[in-house]
Each structure stands twice: as structure tokens, then as C-alpha cells.
Amino acid sequence: MDQGLGGLLRAVRLRHRRQVLLARAVHRRRHLAVVADRSAAIRPGDILGFLCVRNEAERLPFLLAHHRKLGVCHFLIVDNASTDGTCELLSAQTDVSLWQTGASYKASRFxxxxxxxxxxxxxxxxxxxTLDADEILIYPHWQTRSLRALTDWLDTQGQVGLGALTVDLYPQGPVSGYDDAGGDPLARLQWFDSGNYQVQVQPRMQNLWIQGGARARAFFADQPRRAPTLNKIPLVRWHWRYAYVNSTHALLPARLNRAYATDGGMLTSGVLLHTKFLPGIIDRSAEEKLRGEHFGDGAQYASYYDRLTADPVLHCAASTRYTGWRQLEALGLMSRGGWV
Amino acid sequence: MTLGVVMLCHTALDRAAQVARHWAVNGCPVVIHLDRRVPDSDQKALVAALADLPDIRFSPRVACEWGTFGLVEATILAATQMLADLPGVGHVYLASGSCLPIRRVSDLQDHLAAHPDTDFIESVTTADVGWTVGGLNKERFTLRFPFAWKRQRRLFDGYVTLQRLLRFQRRIPDGLVPHLGSQWWCLTRRSLTAILSHPDRGRIDRYFRRVWIPDESYFQTLIRQVGARVESRSLTLSKFDFQGRPHVFYDDHLHLLRHSPAYVARKIWPEADLLYRTFLSDEANSLPTPNAGKIDRLFAKAVERRTKGRPGLFMQSRFPAKGRGGNVSAAPYGIFAGFSALFDGFQPWLARANDARAHGHLFARDRVEFASNEAVFKGGLSDSAPLRDYNPRSFLTNLIWNTRGETQCFLFGPGDVQDIASFVATDPNARIFIISGAFAVPFWRSGLTVAEVRAHIARLQKVEADLLALLDQPETKAKVRVWTLAEFLENPAEPLEAIVDELNPRAPDRTGALPRILPLTGFGAFLQELRNQGMQPVLMGDFPADFDTSAESQPLSSPQKTG
Structure with a gap:
């Protein structure tokens, strides 16, 4: 694959791209105004959580509690001009360092x-x-084994990152069907699509490209190429030279994208339970359509937003009710790999 | 005689202290060796934490880098101290800081008291050992290993390669027969003393300083020198992954560990509160009957999962390359081309005779024809043609994966989207049955004139010829049966029997009702008319122009019945 002159050229180009990404990041640090910097409390070996949020006051308490319990020691969060009290909520947490910015989300590579x-x-x-505010990481044995147990295992395996599939959860009826009072989103979003994920490898960076799930089925049946990307590598033993290329879907250097086995075996992987389809999505989609901050080519996604705003029903007879990680493993959506 | 425990510690010292206390309180004196690389402040804390227990001693410290002689040296130092200071010790148990006794200490003491002269140490000759990983087996003893595997991997590997290239071999000292085995042993005072006071020890130690991972071979080899009564098994449960790295036990392994016949388990996750709380409690544990097989099976399964995966599953952490299962679906499935054009009720027969789910044309151009015409099939597969065609391979492998346990069959033809053909051709699970040329029958039956359908038939014939050529390639792994239309009609019952043999070999009722073949009287003339108009129908075989199917228009009977 990476042989010969072509491979060399590609490596040079990717290296350049990574340097540009890092330079951009260093430059854009000026956007960030510190609200609460408690990063001095970070100890060597701590597991850190990174988030960029906007108006997520309803979801955040659950998100923080879940990942705190798994063993995230410190959260470093960027608040992108929230108006719903997100900032106050976050700055009150003792394990959160918070920065704020009013700059464009889209212009900052989302x-x-x-x-x-x-x-x-x-x-x-x-x-x-690194998470989105509507993502909940689970992995094999997550109720009984901390994130540190997982990262320790990955370290012994020489695995630098954990791959995780984003699984869209949805309610049984229309998405507006449940009151939106915060708390455990999994109590309200219990259904998912178990076996309609399309997998391919993108040759340039060797990353997987997985699409499918409920959103592809319900909203992108006519233009599947535009369906959301579902593969992520949210958990990485970080080096300052690394950079995420596109959300957490792909990383540079490209070798980090090999969070999957190509020899027929299976590596350990997790799932990001995606709690997007809470009732708030209806107003939010209307707003996002106007802001046009979420996709490179916003116009292409206008109908997607329209359908989200129209209070869709994602549940169908083929939907599966979520019961836990063992079910997801049995269905082949995550794997213990060699982790016993 | 009592049992003494040597503990080699380097991390999670609070847990090590807890375990050392447990041993000591239960009447087992302990000598702790602490890795030289651990900060002195941590050592002080550990010493202070155990200061109330006179039976816990600390040996001089050396650095214990993994894979080096340091670990053996540490063991020797601590064991020497134990034998010298504690004359009452009859057996010495070597454990690490992350070991945890998983049965009552008194059980272990009783066991050793019953076998006062037995050394429990796994000791296997290099020729017989099956668990070393990475090819270094005998070579552990015949090459030199001056570089640290963990820190200087390139130098390590390079130097090994160089020595192999130069055919360099160290001489194994006279009389030593290399043996390997688990690092964790339990030796009698007599054997241990004999090893430590071996007349040749200086030379032997010099030799072992350059042996790879000597902690798995030093005592294991020397025990064979001192004429001991060896029981070649470790009393410590430790499991390794397929690359030889130790597995860790977590809280959720409690049940499993209780089934182990071993007395000590390694390694225990430092945060496994439940394990430490349970096994270090004073309450007498009533243990279930040991069942080592259960543990072995669990770990063997993990190795299989890691190295072989689950065939037919393509997901976040498994995407095999082509030669490694990238073209294999999860289970056998049937593809049928041409059958539905000839038979009335072919799909129901297919479903019934093969105990299978019989879909329509899954790859039809306008939409996916699932068996019961569902808009969304099992697993959330959509009937949208664009979604299917975006990644036909994922579509099919998903379908087969989602329906494991139920054989899938579907119709296929030259009118369908053909992109899946290259995948199914190389998928060993594909069972492809083709009646070539049968695609023309519906055109004839449609009542349109030859002039109107000629171009269509010519195009589809080309498509089907391409498919047949693809299936004829040497790299084809699918099981393919092709009949020309003419061949097929000679004895239609036999191919149908062949299908059942292939897809449902244990079908209870082979002689059940076969589907009804539709009348074909006049089709021969239709083909002749095609020829007359300048198109050459070739895939139908040698189809007689005056073919009359009045006989076949009856329900077919199987050969057994007619014969």
C-alpha cells in the first residue's frame, strides 16, 4: 500500500496536512477565552475528556456523570456561545476546565x-x-471495568486508539413523544438499527468509512453517500503531534486509523450511543438549518433538516431494542477482541 | 514446616501490602523484593504500612526489567534471605505484587503439607513447549540478548536477525538441558537450597544473564539438575494472550476464579475491589468444584476472537483484507437465475424445500424485493435501491449476517444490478444456480413482437455471458451450477434435487411436490424468429425449434417416483 514513490508522496502530503491542522489549531487558540482553567489539577496518567458544546445544558449532567464514572478525570470543554446556562453549569464543576468562544463553529473545522x-x-x-455532547461511550464490560482498565489493556496490546461505532438511538414513536426533562436519555431512546451498516476503507488515510443506521435508512435512502459517517476513534493515547482530521472519524498520522484488524481477527472496540433524537432536536434542527454551521455544504442537507423538524418516526418493525453491550457484541456492532 | 512467600513487587504497592498482610496474618512469612526503579519514598510508605508485622521482611533491591536477569536476581536475593532468616520454612512460593490468593491459605498449607517433598514448578523442554510466542524458543538459550525488548525493540530484533544470519550460536553449558515454564513456582527448601548452592552457579548465572526471559527458564532448568520430585504445573493461575502478554483479572471474573483449581491468581487489576475484598476476607469461602476446563475454554475463545474474528462480519474493528476473509460472508446462501421464468411458484417451493427464506430479485433495479415485500428487512436493511447500490457488498454481507441460522435465497438475473457479481463469485458461501438463457422466456411470454424485444434480449444476453465468464474464472470460490435452458428442460427435476442437496442436505422430504413448469410451446419458434432477425441467441443451448412442452406442463414428479 504505502510503497513506492506514490506512497512516499502521499505520506509527505499527509504530513503537510497534519502540520497545517496543528498550525491552525495553534493560531485559533486566540478564539478561546478562559472561563475556568483547572488544568493544573491534571495528574500524569489521568484520562481526559474533550468536548465542544453549544446549548447542551440538558444533556451535559448525564454525559459528565456517565464518563466521570467510567474514569475520565478531567474534562476540557469549549463552550461555543451557549445561551441556555451551559456555561454556568460547566464552570461550577470542579473537574471541568472551560473555555468560551463566539467564533464560527464551521470555520473552526466544527x-x-x-x-x-x-x-x-x-x-x-x-x-x-473526545466526544460530542450527544454521545455516550460504552465498551465491553464497561459496567465492571473502568476506562483505565480498558486503556491499560489497549496499552499492552499496542493499540493506540479505540474504534467505536456511532449507533443512533431513537424512541418508539415520534421523536417529540417524550418529555425532555434531562436525566437518562437511554430511558427514552431505546431502539436502534442492528444490521444495516455499510463499511468501506478510504485508501488515502486507511481509515474505515462506516455509514448506515437509522439516519441513512430514514433520511438518506436517495443519496446514501451523504449519510452521516458513523465510525469514530474517540479514545486515543495522545501525542501533541496528532490531529483529528474530520470530527473524530479519522486521525493523522494515518497509522492511527488502523483501529481495525485486517487479518480476519477482531480488535477491541466500543460503541458511541448517539442520543441525538431527543425532542429538542426539532427546534434545534430548525435553528441549525438557519445557522448553516454543521456541514461543509449546508444546502445539500436542507431536506435532512426539514425532515428532522417534521418530527419523524424512526422506529419500524425491524428495529431492535437496546439491552446492553453484550447484545451489541452479539450483533457484531462492537467487540471484546482478545479482552477476556 | 511453614510456607514462605517471596513477593516481587513493582506497582500497585498498596495492593501488594494488602496481600502480604494476608499471607503474614495467615502464618506465612513474606520476603518482599521491591524493584530498584521504584522511588524510595514509595518503599518507605510500604515498609511503614507493614511495620506492625514482624513476619514481613524486605530483601536488597535490584532493577527488574522485563525479560532480563534482574527478575531472577531479585528472586535469588529474596529466596536466599528467606532460607537464611526463616529456618522453619519448608516450601517457598514465588508470587508477584499483583498475585492474589484465591483459596484459603490453609488449603494451600494443607496441600503442601501433604506433599512435603514435591516441587510445584512447570518445567518443560523447549522441544515440547507449546506456548512461546514469536519464534523465540530454543533460541532463547542459544542467542545473546543484550538489548531490552521493551525499550530497544529495533536493536533487539536487529541483533536477533544478525545472529541468525551469521548462524551464531552460544554453547549451552555442559549438563544443562533447557527447560521452560511458568515463572511462578513453589519449591521445597531442599531443592531451592540445592539450586542456590549449586557448585557451578557462577558459570550458570553468567550464562543465564544473556538468556532471553530467564525468569521462565532459570529455575525451570536448574530444578532438573538437583534431583527433585517435580510436579510440572504451576499452582498459580496465569493466562496469556496470543502474543504472550499476561491477561488481567477484573471484578467480573470473580465467578470464574472461584472455579479455578489454582491457589493463587495473576494478574489482578489493582482496582478490582470485589476480588480483593472477597478473597482476602477472613470468612471461609465455600468454593465450588474446581473446573479448569471452563477457564481454559473462555481464554481459548478470546484468542480465537482476536485472531480469527467472526467470519462474515465487517465492522468497526474487523475489516479483513481480501485473502484473509474479506470475501467471505457469514453463512451459505443460494442465488437463482432463470428459475422464476420457468416455474410457477418457484419461490414458495424454494422456501419450503430448503427451509429457507426465498427473496425475490434482491438486486432489482428499482427496489430490493425482500421475501415478504418488506420495506425494511431484518436489522434495518432498507428496500431502497440507491442505498443498496451504494455498497452492495455490505448490503449482502449484512443480510446474511442478520439472518444467521436461516438460509437465504434470492433471484438474480441479467436485468438486475450486477455490481454484486464480483463479490459472490469469490465468496465460498455462495451457491449459484443458473439456467442460462431463461431470461428470454418472459419476453416471449409478454406477447411483444420480436422486433420490439430483440435489442433487450441481446443486451441481457451480453450481461449474462459476462456473469458466466466471471464465474468461470479460476479465482471463483462460489459453488456454481449452470444449465443451458435446453439442458435444463431435458430433465428439470434433477437440477431441483441438486439444489436441495446443496442447500438443505438433511431435508426430511425429498419427494415433496416440485413446482409446476410453465408451458413453453412456441418458444423454440420465438428463438428461431430472433435468429431470422439477425440476433444470435446462444445461452439457451441447443433449443429445438419445434419444442413442445405439453408433457412438462404438468406438475413435475421427482425421479424417484417416476423411476
Whole structure:
């Protein structure tokens, strides 16, 4: 694959791209105004969480509690001009360092420039978990084994990152069907698509490209190529030289994208339970359509937003009710790999 | 005589202290060796934490880098101290800081008291050992290993390669027969004393300083020198992954560990509160009957999962390359081309006779024809043609994966989207049955004139010829049966029997009702008319122009019945 002159050229180009990403991140650090910097409390070996959020006051308490319990020691969060009290909520947490910015989310690579800076500055040598506010990481044995047990296992395996599939969870009826009072989103979003994920490898960076799930089925049946990317590598033993290229879907250097086995075996992987389809999505989609901050080519996704705003029903007879990680493993959506 | 425990510690010292206390309180004196690389402040804390227990001693410290002689040296130092200071010790148990006794200490003491002269140490000759990983087996003893495997991997590997290239061989000292085995042993005072006071020890130690991972071979080899009564098994449960790295036990292994016949387990996750709490409690544990097989199976399964995966599953952490299972689906499935054009009720027969799910044309151009015409099939597969065609391979492997336990069959033809053909051709699970040329029958039956359908038939014939050529390639792994239309009609019952043999060999009822073949009287003339108009129908075989199917228009009976 990476042989010959072509491979060399590609390596040089990717290296350049990574340097540009890092330079951008260093430059964009000026966007960030510190609200609460408690990063002095970070100890060597701590597992760190990175987030970029906007108006997520409802989801954050659960998100923080879940990942705190798994063993994230410190959260480094960028608040992109929230108006719903997110900032106050976060700055009150003793294990959160918070920065604020009013700059454009889209122009900052959907927040990745800011997070890359924070990771460059604080993440080096740590296992870093980068999430969206509507993602909940689970992995094999997560109820009984901490994230540190997992990262320790990955370290012994020489695995630098953990791959995780984003699984869209949805309610049984229309998405507006449940009251949106915060708390455990999994109590309300219990259904998912178990076996309609399309997998391919993108040759340039050797990363997987997985699409499918409920959103592809319900919203992108006519233009599947535009369906959301579901593969992520959210947990990485970070080095300041690393950079996420596109959300947490792909990384540079490209070797980090090999979070999958090509020899027929299986590596350990997890799942990001995606809690996007809470009732708030209806108003939010209307707003996002106007802001146009979420996709490179926003116009292409207008109908997607329209359908989200129209209170869709994602549940169908073929939907599966979520019961736990063992079920997801049996269905082949995550794997213990060799982890006993 | 009592049991003494040597503990080699380097991390999680609070847990090590807890375990040392447990041993000591239960009447086992302990000598702790602490890795030289551990900060002195941590040592002080450990010493202070155990200061109330006179039976816990600390040996002089050396650095214990993995794979080097330091570990053996540490063991020797601590064991020497134990034998010298504690004359009452009859057996010495070597453990690490992350070992945890998983049965009552008194059980172990009783066991050793019953076998006062037995050394429990795994000791296997290099020729017989099956668990070393990475090819270094005998070579552990015949090459030199001056570089640290963990820190200087390139130098390590390079130097090994160089020595192999130069055919360099160290001479194994006279009389030594290399043996390997688990690092964790339990030796009698007599054997241990004999090893430590071996007349040739200086020379032997010099030799072992350059042996790879000597902690798995030093005592294991020397025990064979001192004429001991060896029981070649370790009393410590430790499991390794397929690359030889130790597995860790967590809280959720409690049940498993209780089934182990071993007395001590390694390695224990330092945060496994439940394990430490349970096994270090004073309450007498009533243990279930040991079942080592259960543990072995679990770990063997993990190795299989890691190295072989689950065939037919393509996911986040498994995407095999082509030669490694990238073209294999999860289970056998049937593809049928041409059958539905000839038979009335072919799909129901297919489903019934093969105990299978019989889909329509899954790869039809306009939409996916699932068996019961569902809009969304099992697992959330959509009937959208664009979604399917975006990644046909994922579509098919998902379908087969989602329906494990139920054979899938579907119709295929030259009118369908053909992109999946290259995948199914190389998939050993594909069973492909083709009646070539049968695609023309519906055109004839449609009542359109030859002039109207000629171009269509010519195009589809080309498509089908391409498919047949693809299936004829040497790299084809699918099981393919092709009949020309003419061949097929000579005895239609036999191919149908062949299908059942292939897809449902244990079908209870072979002679059940076969589907009804549709009348073909006049089709021969239709083909002749095609020829007359300048198109050459070749895939149908040698189809007689005056073919009359009045006989075949009856329900078919199977050969057994007619014969």
C-alpha cells in the first residue's frame, strides 16, 4: 500500500496536512477565552475528556456523570456561545476546565481546531476521550471495568486508539413523544438499527468509512453517500503531534486509523450511543438549518433538516431494542477482541 | 514446616501490602523484593504500612526489567534471605505484587503439607513447549540478548536477525538441558537450597544473564539438575494472550476464579475491589468444584476472537483484507437465475424445500424485493435501491449476517444490478444456480413482437455471458451450477434435487411436490424468429425449434417416483 514513490508522496502530503491542522489549531487558540482553567489539577496518567458544546445544558449532567464514572478525570470543554446556562453549569464543576468562544463553529473545522489546541496543550501522553455532547461511550464490560482498565489493556496490546461505532438511538414513536426533562436519555431512546451498516476503507488515510443506521435508512435512502459517517476513534493515547482530521472519524498520522484488524481477527472496540433524537432536536434542527454551521455544504442537507423538524418516526418493525453491550457484541456492532 | 512467600513487587504497592498482610496474618512469612526503579519514598510508605508485622521482611533491591536477569536476581536475593532468616520454612512460593490468593491459605498449607517433598514448578523442554510466542524458543538459550525488548525493540530484533544470519550460536553449558515454564513456582527448601548452592552457579548465572526471559527458564532448568520430585504445573493461575502478554483479572471474573483449581491468581487489576475484598476476607469461602476446563475454554475463545474474528462480519474493528476473509460472508446462501421464468411458484417451493427464506430479485433495479415485500428487512436493511447500490457488498454481507441460522435465497438475473457479481463469485458461501438463457422466456411470454424485444434480449444476453465468464474464472470460490435452458428442460427435476442437496442436505422430504413448469410451446419458434432477425441467441443451448412442452406442463414428479 504505502510503497513506492506514490506512497512516499502521499505520506509527505499527509504530513503537510497534519502540520497545517496543528498550525491552525495553534493560531485559533486566540478564539478561546478562559472561563475556568483547572488544568493544573491534571495528574500524569489521568484520562481526559474533550468536548465542544453549544446549548447542551440538558444533556451535559448525564454525559459528565456517565464518563466521570467510567474514569475520565478531567474534562476540557469549549463552550461555543451557549445561551441556555451551559456555561454556568460547566464552570461550577470542579473537574471541568472551560473555555468560551463566539467564533464560527464551521470555520473552526466544527470545533476541532479549538479541541486540537487544547489536546496539543494538555493531552500529550494522556488517553484522551473526545466526544460530542450527544454521545455516550460504552465498551465491553464497561459496567465492571473502568476506562483505565480498558486503556491499560489497549496499552499492552499496542493499540493506540479505540474504534467505536456511532449507533443512533431513537424512541418508539415520534421523536417529540417524550418529555425532555434531562436525566437518562437511554430511558427514552431505546431502539436502534442492528444490521444495516455499510463499511468501506478510504485508501488515502486507511481509515474505515462506516455509514448506515437509522439516519441513512430514514433520511438518506436517495443519496446514501451523504449519510452521516458513523465510525469514530474517540479514545486515543495522545501525542501533541496528532490531529483529528474530520470530527473524530479519522486521525493523522494515518497509522492511527488502523483501529481495525485486517487479518480476519477482531480488535477491541466500543460503541458511541448517539442520543441525538431527543425532542429538542426539532427546534434545534430548525435553528441549525438557519445557522448553516454543521456541514461543509449546508444546502445539500436542507431536506435532512426539514425532515428532522417534521418530527419523524424512526422506529419500524425491524428495529431492535437496546439491552446492553453484550447484545451489541452479539450483533457484531462492537467487540471484546482478545479482552477476556 | 511453614510456607514462605517471596513477593516481587513493582506497582500497585498498596495492593501488594494488602496481600502480604494476608499471607503474614495467615502464618506465612513474606520476603518482599521491591524493584530498584521504584522511588524510595514509595518503599518507605510500604515498609511503614507493614511495620506492625514482624513476619514481613524486605530483601536488597535490584532493577527488574522485563525479560532480563534482574527478575531472577531479585528472586535469588529474596529466596536466599528467606532460607537464611526463616529456618522453619519448608516450601517457598514465588508470587508477584499483583498475585492474589484465591483459596484459603490453609488449603494451600494443607496441600503442601501433604506433599512435603514435591516441587510445584512447570518445567518443560523447549522441544515440547507449546506456548512461546514469536519464534523465540530454543533460541532463547542459544542467542545473546543484550538489548531490552521493551525499550530497544529495533536493536533487539536487529541483533536477533544478525545472529541468525551469521548462524551464531552460544554453547549451552555442559549438563544443562533447557527447560521452560511458568515463572511462578513453589519449591521445597531442599531443592531451592540445592539450586542456590549449586557448585557451578557462577558459570550458570553468567550464562543465564544473556538468556532471553530467564525468569521462565532459570529455575525451570536448574530444578532438573538437583534431583527433585517435580510436579510440572504451576499452582498459580496465569493466562496469556496470543502474543504472550499476561491477561488481567477484573471484578467480573470473580465467578470464574472461584472455579479455578489454582491457589493463587495473576494478574489482578489493582482496582478490582470485589476480588480483593472477597478473597482476602477472613470468612471461609465455600468454593465450588474446581473446573479448569471452563477457564481454559473462555481464554481459548478470546484468542480465537482476536485472531480469527467472526467470519462474515465487517465492522468497526474487523475489516479483513481480501485473502484473509474479506470475501467471505457469514453463512451459505443460494442465488437463482432463470428459475422464476420457468416455474410457477418457484419461490414458495424454494422456501419450503430448503427451509429457507426465498427473496425475490434482491438486486432489482428499482427496489430490493425482500421475501415478504418488506420495506425494511431484518436489522434495518432498507428496500431502497440507491442505498443498496451504494455498497452492495455490505448490503449482502449484512443480510446474511442478520439472518444467521436461516438460509437465504434470492433471484438474480441479467436485468438486475450486477455490481454484486464480483463479490459472490469469490465468496465460498455462495451457491449459484443458473439456467442460462431463461431470461428470454418472459419476453416471449409478454406477447411483444420480436422486433420490439430483440435489442433487450441481446443486451441481457451480453450481461449474462459476462456473469458466466466471471464465474468461470479460476479465482471463483462460489459453488456454481449452470444449465443451458435446453439442458435444463431435458430433465428439470434433477437440477431441483441438486439444489436441495446443496442447500438443505438433511431435508426430511425429498419427494415433496416440485413446482409446476410453465408451458413453453412456441418458444423454440420465438428463438428461431430472433435468429431470422439477425440476433444470435446462444445461452439457451441447443433449443429445438419445434419444442413442445405439453408433457412438462404438468406438475413435475421427482425421479424417484417416476423411476
Amino acid at each position: 470545533g476541532m481546531d479549538w479541541l486540537t489546541w487544547l489536546m496539543l496543550r494538555h493531552g500529550h501522553g494522556h488517553w484522551c476521550l
